[in-house]
Amino acid sequence: METRPFLELKGISKQFPGVKALDNVDLTVYPGEVHALVGENGAGKSTIIKIIMGVYQEDEGTITLNGEQVTIPNVIEADRLDLAAVYQDLTLAADLSIGENFFMGQFPRKKNGMIDWNHVYSKTAETLKALNVDVDPRLRITELSPAMQEMVAIAKTVHKKSKLVIFDEPTALLSNEEVEILFEIIKKLKASGISVIYISHRLEEIFTVSDRVTVLKDGQHVKTLPVKETNEDQLISYMVGRSLTDMYNIEHYPKGEELLRVEDLNRGKALKNISFSVKRGEIFGLFGLVGSGRTEVVRAIYGADSIESGTVYFKGKKEVINHPSKAISLGIGLLPEDRKHQGLALTQSINHNINLASYKAISKFNFVLEKRERQRSVEYVNQLKVKTPSIHQLVGNLSGGNQQKVIIAKWLCCESKLFIFDEPTVGIDVGAKQEIYKLIEQLTKEGHAVILISSYLPEIMGLADRIGVLHEGSMPNIVEREAFSEETLLRYASGL
Amino acid sequence: MKLFSKKNTKFRIAEGNLIVIVIVLMVILSFATKNFFTVNNLRNLVRQTSVNGIIALGMTFVIISGGIDLSVGSVVGVASIVVAKLLVAGMGVFPAIIIALLVCVLLGTLNGLIIHYGKVPPFIATLGMMQAARGIVMLLSNARMVAGLPKVFTGFAQLVFLGFPSLFFVWFLVILVTFVLTTKTIFGRNIFAYGSNIEAARLSGINTAKVTVSVYAMSGLLSGIAGILMTSRLANGIPTAGQGYEMDAIASAVVGGASLSGGSGTVIGTVLGALLISLIQNGGNLLGINSFILQIIVGVLIVASVWYDQIRKTKKN
Numbered sequence: 001m002e003t004r005p006f007l008e009l010k011g012i013s014k015q016f017p018g019v020k021a022l023d024n025v026d027l028t029v030y031p032g033e034v035h036a037l038v039g040e041n042g043a044g045k046s047t048i049i050k051i052i053m054g055v056y057q058e059d060e061g062t063i064t065l066n067g068e069q070v071t072i073p074n075v076i077e078a079d080r081l082d083l084a085a086v087y088q089d090l091t092l093a094a095d096l097s098i099g100e101n102f103f104m105g106q107f108p109r110k111k112n113g114m115i116d117w118n119h120v121y122s123k124t125a126e127t128l129k130a131l132n133v134d135v136d137p138r139l140r141i142t143e144l145s146p147a148m149q150e151m152v153a154i155a156k157t158v159h160k161k162s163k164l165v166i167f168d169e170p171t172a173l174l175s176n177e178e179v180e181i182l183f184e185i186i187k188k189l190k191a192s193g194i195s196v197i198y199i200s201h202r203l204e205e206i207f208t209v210s211d212r213v214t215v216l217k218d219g220q221h222v223k224t225l226p227v228k229e230t231n232e233d234q235l236i237s238y239m240v241g242r243s244l245t246d247m248y249n250i251e252h253y254p255k256g257e258e259l260l261r262v263e264d265l266n267r268g269k270a271l272k273n274i275s276f277s278v279k280r281g282e283i284f285g286l287f288g289l290v291g292s293g294r295t296e297v298v299r300a301i302y303g304a305d306s307i308e309s310g311t312v313y314f315k316g317k318k319e320v321i322n323h324p325s326k327a328i329s330l331g332i333g334l335l336p337e338d339r340k341h342q343g344l345a346l347t348q349s350i351n352h353n354i355n356l357a358s359y360k361a362i363s364k365f366n367f368v369l370e371k372r373e374r375q376r377s378v379e380y381v382n383q384l385k386v387k388t389p390s391i392h393q394l395v396g397n398l399s400g401g402n403q404q405k406v407i408i409a410k411w412l413c414c415e416s417k418l419f420i421f422d423e424p425t426v427g428i429d430v431g432a433k434q435e436i437y438k439l440i441e442q443l444t445k446e447g448h449a450v451i452l453i454s455s456y457l458p459e460i461m462g463l464a465d466r467i468g469v470l471h472e473g474s475m476p477n478i479v480e481r482e483a484f485s486e487e488t489l490l491r492y493a494s495g496l
Numbered sequence: 497m498k499l500f501s502k503k504n505t506k507f508r509i510a511e512g513n514l515i516v517i518v519i520v521l522m523v524i525l526s527f528a529t530k531n532f533f534t535v536n537n538l539r540n541l542v543r544q545t546s547v548n549g550i551i552a553l554g555m556t557f558v559i560i561s562g563g564i565d566l567s568v569g570s571v572v573g574v575a576s577i578v579v580a581k582l583l584v585a586g587m588g589v590f591p592a593i594i595i596a597l598l599v600c601v602l603l604g605t606l607n608g609l610i611i612h613y614g615k616v617p618p619f620i621a622t623l624g625m626m627q628a629a630r631g632i633v634m635l636l637s638n639a640r641m642v643a644g645l646p647k648v649f650t651g652f653a654q655l656v657f658l659g660f661p662s663l664f665f666v667w668f669l670v671i672l673v674t675f676v677l678t679t680k681t682i683f684g685r686n687i688f689a690y691g692s693n694i695e696a697a698r699l700s701g702i703n704t705a706k707v708t709v710s711v712y713a714m715s716g717l718l719s720g721i722a723g724i725l726m727t728s729r730l731a732n733g734i735p736t737a738g739q740g741y742e743m744d745a746i747a748s749a750v751v752g753g754a755s756l757s758g759g760s761g762t763v764i765g766t767v768l769g770a771l772l773i774s775l776i777q778n779g780g781n782l783l784g785i786n787s788f789i790l791q792i793i794v795g796v797l798i799v800a801s802v803w804y805d806q807i808r809k810t811k812k813n
Contacts (some may be wrong), residue, residue: 304699326703334699342699345692347759356689357700358683364680410700 006031006195007052009165012061014047021047024061027214029164034196036206036227039216039239040429045199049166052077052197059196059486062090074232084162086153092141097139098152098180100123103157127159128152128433131185134367136470147174154185163170163190166197171205172426175289175455175491201429203232207285215239240431247434248462250441252481255465256280258316259449260418262301265310270296274310278418284451285425285464288493292470294453295337298420299346301333302327310316311361324400328357333411335404337453338420341410346396350388351377353395354408358413381411385435401432408439422453437463458484471495513755515770521775529782537778539661543653543729545774547572551741551766552748553674553720556766557711559749560678562691562758563618565712567607568660568745570629572599572738575723577633579649580642580733589649597720601607603629604716608709622712626742629666633735642733651730663725675763676784683781686712748773749795751801772797 007029014022022044037045044155044182050056052063063070066083072078099120107363108116124137133151141149150173157165167186171179186209189196198210206213207227215222215238222238258279265274265338274297278284286294299305301312303321314317314330321327324334336342344353353375355362362372377391384405388398395406404424411419421440425433440450440463454460461484462465469492477492526533550567577594580594603625610621655662678684690707692699698704706773719738727733752769754761773794780790 236664302699323701323703324699326704329700335697339691342695345689345696345759347692348688352689356685356697356702359685368682368685369679370680494782 003030004064005029005064006033008064009048009052010053010062010064012048012058012063014051014056014416021219022051022058023200023218023219028224029197030197031163031193031195031279032190033212034190034198034210036198036200036210038199038201038203038206038213038214038235043216043239043429044219045216046168047219049085049168049197049199050077051098052083052164062184067440071300074293079160082161083166084157084160084164085168086150086157086170092149092153092156094141097140098128098135098139098144101152102127102137102156104270124159128155131155131158131188132181145291147178150174151178151181151185152183156447157255158189161362162194162387164195164197166199168199169201169427170198171200171202173290178290178455179205183306184358196423201427201433203235204428204458206392207232213433231278234362236250236430241305247430247437248458250437250463252283252465253281253444254448255282257421260315261299263311263313265297265300265307265312267296267300267306267308271310272472274300274475276468276478278449278451279448280417280449281444282466283444283464284453285460285467286451286453286470287455287460287472287489290455292468292493293420293458293473293475294471297470297475298334298422298451298453302332304334307347326412328416331415331417333357333414333416333418334419334420335411335422335424337406337426339403339407344395344403347394349392350381350395350398350406354380354391354409354413356377357410361413376413377409380412384409384439390480399432400426400428401428401435404432404436405439408436416448418449418451420451420453423455424452425454425456453469457489461486462490469493498618501636511579511762511765512750514765514772518768518771518775519615520560521772521779525775525779525782529603529779531782532758532779535659537782539656539775541778542664542667543661544778546651546661546667547726547729547771548741548748548774549770550670550718550722550725550743552752552766553670553763554747554764554771555742555745556674556749556752556754556761557678557687558618558715559754559756560691560758560761561635561687561707561711562694563611563708564622564746565604565607565715566619566622566742567603567625567629568715569738569741570626571603571716571719571724572741573633573735574587574603574629575600575720576727576737577637577642577733577735579724579727580645581636583645584651584733585644589646591726595669596724597717600716600720601713602756604713604719605709607716611712612705612708616690618652625802630739634676637735639735641735645731650728650731653725666721666725671722671767678763683707684805685708688759691760708810744770747756747798750798753805755805 002259009025009027012022022374025044025048027048039045047056048139051058054074054077057073063072070080070081102124103120108119110116115419121137128135128137133155134142135148144152150170170182172215173253174182186196199435210227211236212224212226214224217239256279258277261277263275264272270293276284286297288294296305300307301321303323303326313320320329340346350372354490359368362369363378374391381388381391386402386405388402395403424436444449452460464480465481467484467489468475469489472495479488518597528748531537545622551572555565555568564575579592582595583589607622611618612618629692657665681759686697686702686707689702690704694704723738726737747765749761751772752762754766776793777790
């Protein structure tokens with residue numbers, strides 16, 4: 001790699017009110033290199049990307065592209081310099097077609113001045129095909145699954161002939177097969193000399209896909225080294241300053257009586273004869289590909305969606321749960337998959353969110369007892385170690401891990417007995433992940449039951465006592481812990 | 497312990513700034529005009545502001561919930577004509593007012609039901625109600641004023657207690673009740689959560705149907721109260737009463753810091769917003785400023801206050 005670097009950041013610093021987000025950070029990316037960027041949340045990964053993409057401007061330091069020093073004052077300039085990013089929150093125009101998204105702002109015209117739609121769609125189809133993304137370019141973005149939307153966003157960067165593509169947590173939404181396709185795409189980018197910056201909390205991906213890795217911690221550059229010369233444990237110790245050996249290794253406690261039993265849950269094609277039970281002290285895993293019906297199962301139990309037939313028993317009693325309030329009063333709490341859109345009132349305070357589902361218990365004649373409200377918030381903020389200067393902080397300003405803790409606190413306030421975790425660690429850093437696992441362990445120790453949904457095999461295999469595997473809305477296989485293996489689970493998930 | 501500190505005891509910046517602006521404006525007007533700081537003018541100012549102020553508080557509930565209510569002006573008209581017709585027909589003052597208010601609550605409830613169950617966007621549902629309710633008013637009244645209201649009824653708006661006009665006390669009562677509702681009750685907490693994220697609110701067990709219907713019913717009720725006060729003040733049932741009031745109400749709430757994206761807004765802010773808008777109109781008249789220019793000033797104020805708020809937010813991030 002003795003060629004000239006494509007991108008070179010030198011001594012980049014960025015100060016935000018009250019926090020130094022980046023402190024004298026260097027980053028060098030060569031043409032055709034896949035460069036991984038790792039670090040806990042708050043380490044400065046997003047800030048560095050936003051500086052490269054022109055969203056923020058550096059306070060100090062220089063950016064060099066192809067040997068030429070540049071300034072990137074805004075996103076348009078970044079685009080002009082052929083820099084592209086695929087963010088967690090996708091930036092496609094939802095109501096336009098794939099083709100329109102690809103050619104936005106630069107539509108080819110026919111002689112009469114009208115847009116040459118044939119060219120738009122044939123060209124788009126070509127690009128998609130070359131990347132093995134099998135989708136009709138005339139479909140609107142809203143008609144695509146989240147995973148497919150991401151594929152399209154990636155394909156768009158290829159279409160725009162970007163010279164540097166940044167992937168921010170690209171696999172969070174993808175199934176294993178789709179991850180394979182993504183890695184193929186990255187290989188193609190690499191082969192054609194494009195530079196890639198790859199950010200992921202899933203460390204093993206970094207070893208599969210990248211050439212070198214840079215570790216950031218608290219806004220500072222810790223280490224850059226070839227992935228061949230390191231391993232997961234070492235990276236984690238660089239990231240958190242301590243070594244985490246096997247973080248999924250939690251204590252499993254003896255199981256108590258049956259808490260929840262579900263019999264023959266049905267709704268159209270989404271749910272087909274789903275039956276299972278969960279005992280106190282047990283972690284029941286739900287595994288399956290994206291779209292297999294995992295979330296639908298728990299939403300149906302929780303009363304968030306309706307069912308056509310089926311019976312739910314809670315504490316041995318038959319219950320009809322037709323609204324979340326009913327589930328909550330029984331003692332069921334849900335941490336939804338999409339915490340920002342379903343789990344939290346982002347523009348409200350921690351104090352408000354923690355107490356949201358249980359105001360009845362701390363009120364007199366519908367008047368909130370504000371002292372108890374604050375007492376509870378402080379108690380749980382301390383107990384769950386939510387990092388915040390005040391309980392009046394808006395939840396939207398917290399990191400993912402702390403947001404998740406606020407939701408857990410909300411259910412602890414309701415004295416829930418059954419906790420449903422739907423992808424609890426997506427987009428959360430290693431340290432916060434481990435804390436969440438410890439909390440799950442603590443819940444089962446206290447005799448609560450947990451339903452855990454995860455697409456991430458090491459996580460679900462490490463934590464669950466049993467795993468129900470869904471395939472196209474039905475769940476014929478429930479695997480006991482002794483029989484866990486990646487192969488078995490994937491085979492069941494694919495319907496084999 | 498800092499973590500445990502009481503909720504932002506210091507005023508929110510928007511409200512603090514508004515108080516300063518209102519006071520400065522009052523001081524300036526007191527010196528610049530002969531008539532501003534007179535008992536008559538101040539009473540008049542309070543009477544004018546009370547009507548819009550009460551409607552704006554109903555609007556504040558709706559806006560905090562993430563909605564909008566364009567029908568408030570027409571509901572004012574409904575209240576005016578219904579109460580006047582009943583009184584002229586010989587009904588007692590008390591039952592006539594109750595019936596008129598019930599009709600207004602009903603219209604608001606209908607808004608809420610259509611929005612929640614019909615999934616019609618609040619803008620459209622209440623736009624429809626605005627047209628339909630005004631139509632009802634015109635039909636009932638034949639588009640004519642209803643005159644001949646009893647003295648007991650028309651005298652109320654002229655009453656003065658402890659130096660303050662009676663309308664002020666009604667407004668003050670409404671301020672107190674809405675303040676307590678928004679800041680001290682479960683209902684208040686739920687409206688904020690609902691306006692911030694309706695799905696998260698539902699999944700936290702909040703009865704979203706109840707919240708939607710309640711806020712629009714509340715808006716209907718307060719518009720009804722405003723309409724009755726206005727009728728008493730003008731001593732006639734007036735079919736065009738309240739026309740355009742929805743805009744003043746929205747402006748008051750927005751100038752007071754409520755966000756149309758939901759989840760934020762305060763009673764105090766709206767009260768100050770309503771005061772500021774009245775002050776500009778009243779003061780401008782006294783200064784002999786062309787009323788069309790005043791309209792421009794109010795327009796600029798609305799946009800500038802939201803703009804300022806946005807700048808403040810971006811800086812914070």
